[in-house]
Amino acid sequence: MEKITLNVKGMSCGHCVKAVEGSLGALCGISSVKVDLKGAKVDVEFNPNEISLEKIKETIDDQGYDVN
Numbered sequence: 001m002e003k004i005t006l007n008v009k010g011m012s013c014g015h016c017v018k019a020v021e022g023s024l025g026a027l028c029g030i031s032s033v034k035v036d037l038k039g040a041k042v043d044v045e046f047n048p049n050e051i052s053l054e055k056i057k058e059t060i061d062d063q064g065y066d067v068n
Contacts, residue, residue: 001045001046001047002047003043003045004053004056005041006041006068008041008065010064011037011040012037013037016037017035019063019064020035020042020063020065021033021035023063024042024056027059029047029048029051031046031047032044
């Protein structure tokens with residue numbers, strides 16, 4: 001498993017947290033997702049053999065947030 005922390009702009013409320021956690025949590029290869037709303041960060045633990053970092057970023061982007 002790999003752990004990454006992504007900087008995500010545009011999250012401002014509980015709905016944002018649920019949108020990001022729910023969309024990432026539904027993907028195969030993701031074992032945990034934790035959103036830090038105040039810090040504008042998302043911690044993701046994933047299996048790089050099952051899902052790419054690009055797919056994770058794309059999924060967050062699809063929810064309407066900017067990933068650095």
